[in-house]
Amino acid sequence: MTVSHNIVIVGAGHMGTAIFLGLKKSNLDISIIIVEPNTHLRSNIASTGINAHEKIPELAGSEILILAMPPQAFSAFSKTCNTVQNHSGLIISVMAGITLCELHKNLSATQVCRAMPNIPCAVAEGITVLCHTPNLTQKNRELAQHLFSGMGKFLLAEERLFDSATALVGGGPAYVAYFANSLREYAISSGFNEDSAHHIVVQLLRGTSALLIENAEPPLDLCKKVMTAKGTTEQAIHFFDDNQLNTIIVDGLKQASKRAKLLGEGS
Ligand SMILES: NC(=O)c1ccc[n+]([C@@H]2O[C@H](COP(=O)([O-])OP(=O)(O)OC[C@H]3O[C@@H](n4cnc5c(N)ncnc54)[C@H](OP(=O)(O)O)[C@@H]3O)[C@@H](O)[C@H]2O)c1
Incomplete structure (x- = not known):
């Protein structure tokens, strides 16, 4: 598809910049304008040669709008920003919690799509969950999918899964980085210098991902292969299990999902 x-x-911010970097690196035929109130961020962006505005410019009908502001800012934005009202081009929201119905109602727009991407989009390794209103045209469906496939993988899901997608996909890189930090802390506390610790942890993540992709197996199968009976890893995993680490992680994501729902309710 030629775009x-x-x-x-x-x-x-973090997500808008990841999308901007991902799109810039992709081979798509696009031009990008950034709207950002923060002067410092704006001048950083402008220094990369991208058009950065404080306020949203007049929009041509065909322009694609990606809303990557905090969900708490959306209500005021939609009330004060006349240029986006009735916009006939594709509108993609990556905001947690704001439903298609609210987007449609507040923007008086029909060509609306929700996306839940994550920051690896910046390096074309993102995963994005997409959903859209039933009346989104086939052309705009394909356009949204095309944009996010240029920044990694995408999948379509029903909107009822979006708070979970927010917890899992949007937040996912943070949980992985949190676990990576525990590994790093252990490495440094046991005598590795910071560079070695970083190198080891990054390669552990890369190697484990590569195996999961290559073997297409459930993660616990990989785990069991390393857990030699009565060996060292088994000790660590049993300790995690005894302390219900798995339950803690799943419960943490449930908390994130609940927060996504509350954000949509304006809290
Ligand atoms: N971070 C992630 O990994 C991630 C993943 C998936 C989805 N999201 C979603 O992406 C959105 C942004 O998250 P973030 O983490 O990137 O937040 P962030 O780092 O706080 O960035 C948000 C940016 O939007 C700006 N902004 C505020 N009001 C605005 C307005 N009316 N018009 C234009 N820009 C405005 C903010 O400027 P000021 O600082 O001056 O207020 C800030 O620079 C959220 O809706 C979030 O749910 C984030």
């Missing part, structure tokens, strides 16, 4: 579009990204 030649202007994309306006509203909000260039």
Whole structure:
């Protein structure tokens, strides 16, 4: 599919910047405009040669709008920003909690899609969950899928799964990095220098991902292969199990999902 579009990204925080970097690196035929109130972020972006505005410019009908501001800012944005009202181009929201119904209602727009990406989009290794209103045109469905497939993988899901997708997909890199930090702390506490600790942990993540991809097996099968009976790893995993680490992680994601729902309710 050949895409030649202007994309306006509203909000260039962590996720907006990851999308902007991912799109910039992709081979898609697009031009990008960033809208960002933060002067410092705006000048950083402008220094990379990208158009960065404080306020949203006049939109042409065909422009794709990506809303990447905090969900708490959406209500005020939709009330004060007349340029986006009735926008006929594709609108993609990556905001946690804000439903398709609210997007449609607040923006008086029909071509609306929700995406839950994550920051590895910046390096074309993201995973994005997508859903859209039933009246999104086939062309715009394909366009949204095309944009996110340029930044990694995507999958379609029903909107009822979006708070879970927010917890799992949006937040996922943080949990993996949190676990990586525990490994790093252990490495440093046992005498490895910071560079070695970083090198070991990064390669552990890469090697484990590569095996999971290559073997297409459930993660616990890989785990069991390392847990030689009466060996060292078994000791660590039994300790994790005895302390219900798995339950703690699953419960943590449930908390994140609950928070996504509350964000949508304006809390
Ligand atoms: N971070 C992630 O990994 C991730 C993953 C998936 C989805 N998301 C979603 O992405 C959105 C942004 O998250 P984030 O982590 O990138 O937040 P963030 O780092 O706080 O960035 C949000 C940016 O939006 C700007 N902003 C605020 N109001 C705005 C407005 N009216 N118009 C334009 N820009 C505005 C903020 O500027 P100021 O600082 O000046 O207020 C800030 O630079 C959220 O809705 C979140 O749910 C995030």
